[in-house]
Amino acid sequence: xxxxxxxxxxxxxxLGIILALILADHLRSPTFAFNSxxxxxxxxxxxxxxxxxxPCGAPCPSTRE
Amino acid sequence: MSNSAVLQPGIQPGWQIDRFxxxxxxxxxxLLGLLIWLETAPFMVALFAIGTVLGMALFHxxxxxxxxxxxxxxxxxxxxxRAQLLLFALSSLIMVPMxxxxxxxxxxxxAPVGTSLVVGSFLFGIGMQLGGGCxxxxxxxVGAGNIRMVVTxxxxxxxxxxxxxxxxxxxxxxxxxPVPLVNTFGVSGAIxxxxxxxGLIAWWVSRIERKAHGSVERDELLWxxxxxxxxxTLITGRWPFTWAxxxxxxxxxxxxxxxGAPWSVTFAFNVWGAKALEVVGVNMSQFEFWxxxxxxxALKDSVLTNIPSVMxxxxxxxxxxxxxxxxxFNEASRNRPEGRQFLAAVVxxxxxxxxxxxxxxCNIGALFSGIASASLHAWIWFACAFAGSLIGIRLRPWxxxxx
Numbered sequence: 001x002x003x004x005x006x007x008x009x010x011x012x013x014x015l016g017i018i019l020a021l022i023l024a025d026h027l028r029s030p031t032f033a034f035n036s037x038x039x040x041x042x043x044x045x046x047x048x049x050x051x052x053x054x055p056c057g058a059p060c061p062s063t064r065e
Numbered sequence: 066m067s068n069s070a071v072l073q074p075g076i077q078p079g080w081q082i083d084r085f086x087x088x089x090x091x092x093x094x095x096l097l098g099l100l101i102w103l104e105t106a107p108f109m110v111a112l113f114a115i116g117t118v119l120g121m122a123l124f125h126x127x128x129x130x131x132x133x134x135x136x137x138x139x140x141x142x143x144x145x146x147r148a149q150l151l152l153f154a155l156s157s158l159i160m161v162p163m164x165x166x167x168x169x170x171x172x173x174x175x176a177p178v179g180t181s182l183v184v185g186s187f188l189f190g191i192g193m194q195l196g197g198g199c200x201x202x203x204x205x206x207v208g209a210g211n212i213r214m215v216v217t218x219x220x221x222x223x224x225x226x227x228x229x230x231x232x233x234x235x236x237x238x239x240x241x242x243p244v245p246l247v248n249t250f251g252v253s254g255a256i257x258x259x260x261x262x263x264g265l266i267a268w269w270v271s272r273i274e275r276k277a278h279g280s281v282e283r284d285e286l287l288w289x290x291x292x293x294x295x296x297x298t299l300i301t302g303r304w305p306f307t308w309a310x311x312x313x314x315x316x317x318x319x320x321x322x323x324x325g326a327p328w329s330v331t332f333a334f335n336v337w338g339a340k341a342l343e344v345v346g347v348n349m350s351q352f353e354f355w356x357x358x359x360x361x362x363a364l365k366d367s368v369l370t371n372i373p374s375v376m377x378x379x380x381x382x383x384x385x386x387x388x389x390x391x392x393x394f395n396e397a398s399r400n401r402p403e404g405r406q407f408l409a410a411v412v413x414x415x416x417x418x419x420x421x422x423x424x425x426x427c428n429i430g431a432l433f434s435g436i437a438s439a440s441l442h443a444w445i446w447f448a449c450a451f452a453g454s455l456i457g458i459r460l461r462p463w464x465x466x467x468x
Contacts, residue, residue: 005395006210008085015093022097022368022378025340026104029367035104044370045106047362048325 080297086210086389094382105370108323115323116376119316120383123205125302125391126309130428131193131202134454139468141277143270144284148306150263150270151285155314156437157259160321164438165252170325173438176425178445179240181232185423186431186446188416190453193428194461196221196413200330200427203417204377208384210395213402216410217417218334224418225331226338229360233353235423244441255439262444263436285310301391317437324372327434330380331421333373336363338418409464413457424450 026032031043094117102110122128133145164173176182193199196217198206203221206214246255271281287305290298298304317328339349343364349355355364368374388394402410421427424446426435432450435443461468 005399011086011089011210015089019093019096022100026100026367026369029370030365031104031367031370042362044362044366047358 080301081392082301083389083392083394086394087386090382090386090389094379094386097378097382101369101375104367109369109372109375111323112320112372113375113379115316115319116379117383117386118312119201119328119376120205120208120380120385121387122304122309122312122316122383123201123380124209124384124387126304126306126312127302128306128309128313129202130199130432131197131454134451135194135458135468137270137273138455138458141273142282143274144282144306146270147267148285148310150267151306152310152313153433153436154260154263155310156317156433157256157263157439159314159318160327160437161247161256161259161439162252163318163321165247171321172326173245173440174327174329174426174430174434174443175243175245175438175440176431176435176442177236177240177243178442179236180238181235181240181423182425182442182445183449184235185228185420185425186449187420187453189420189424189427190450190455191457191460192224192413192416192418192420192453193450194413194454194457195409195464195466196417197410197466199417199429200334200421201380201429203414204330204380205384206397208381209388209393210385210398212395212398213406213410214397216407217414220411220414221331221418221421222334222338222341222414224415224420225334225422226342226418227415228419228422229335229339229354230352231419232422246439246441259436259439302387303391313433317434320372320376321437326372327430327437328376329373329426329430329434330377331373331418331427331430332363333368333371333377334418335360335422336368336371336374339364340368403465405463405465409461409466420450420453 029043030041031045034041034043098110098113101113128148129145130149133149136142136144137146160173164171189199193202196203197214198217200221203214203218207218246258249255250258274281285306288307289295290303290305292298293301299308320326320328339355339360343349349364350361354360363371368378385394388396417427421431425431425442426446428450431446432443435446458468
């Protein structure tokens with residue numbers, strides 16, 4: 001029989017920290033501001049609608065000579 | 066019965082899953098899926114789900130690019146490598162016509178060819194073997210609870226941020242603009258040229274295997290699981306390579322159709338690292354990379370709106386779920402790594418991150434999605450990363466890593 005190779009509490013704490021970081025990041029984002037009713041805010045989704053740019057990190061044609 | 070292995074009612078004897086891990090992964094998926102649904106857009110939930118399925122496919126299919134390359138070099142076995150080539154061929158066949166169908170809003174992973182690409186992919190290749198995985202490999206092993214790979218991931222992120230700071234300098238070194246093969250050969254011609262290239266590599270791989278063993282193992286063509294029936298194989302693994310190939314190819318094509326660009330992993334690491342530095346007071350906009358439109362907005366906005374980030378989180382949860390279903394969560398960490406193995410994770414992670422940024426991605430973004438976009442840079446990335454990998458394999462024994 002295999003012994004449990006991990007501590008469930010540590011797993012939950014680690015995932016909880018990750019979730020808290022995601023929430024903290026989201027709550028101070030333009031998208032959250034937009035969703036909260038602030039107009040005239042550019043978000044990643046509105047930028048996506050305006051221009052196609054591959055997320056491979058290569059410079060977009062419009063941003064580097 | 067062990068603590069972690071709990072027999073489920075209604076499931077055939079001997080079929081054990083890790084209930085805690087499965088429940089936690091499903092709860093995480095539901096919670097984050099709901100958050101993404103409420104705060105972003107429905108298509109982001111779809112991409113999150115695709116990431117989860119891809120994570121399951123990578124884990125259950127044991128689809129590691131790094132091990133496949135090492136098996137060819139060390140054990141002279143080529144099934145893993147041929148499975149990758151089949152994946153590239155199938156994706157090329159599906160995605161090159163999609164990208165050139167004239168449908169607006171679709172863009173391929175096409176990047177410049179030059180010093181940055183050559184150096185970056187070469188460093189990435191060394192890092193793959195020392196760090197123990199590529200971009201997707203690092204993520205799915207972390208999701209499956211591998212402690213050493215958590216160290217690799219942390220330094221992968223650090224290296225990626227460092228690479229983003231240096232990238233503009235590297236781009237000023239000799240090189241030329243992106244080369245879409247479609248511009249030269251047309252859609253059918255580009256697919257044909259890529260098939261010929263992949264076929265030649267497959268022939269070379271098989272020749273090495275036949276020379277060493279007298280025959281070629283065709284594991285990459287198996288359709289049935291080796292030890293269980295189809296349903297149990299589907300849920301607990303291990304999947305035949307063919308299943309993983311189909312899921313990964315379909316996942317990348319769906320990512321393109323829904324997200325507008327092919328699957329990419331490592332850009333998210335840049336964003337995560339840069340956000341962490343901003344939290345501790347570093348102004349990232351002083352660096353040119355972070356003033357470009359796409360990175361600047363990705364840094365400013367929520368990770369939940371960044372496609373690679375959302376898919377990576379899904380991938381982590383998918384691998385966790387698969388590991389729980391296979392009752393193998395944290396399996397790789399049962400033997401604690403020693404000092405030099407941790408050092409390999411640190412050095413490998415830094416090389417992976419720095420190399421991925423300079424090389425415009427990892428095995429997924431630069432190689433898999435690059436070939437699926439018929440971009441010349443993907444082929445150069447392949448050659449240079451493989452050359453770097455040869456050096457990494459030679460360095461592994463010093464770090465007490467088995468070959």
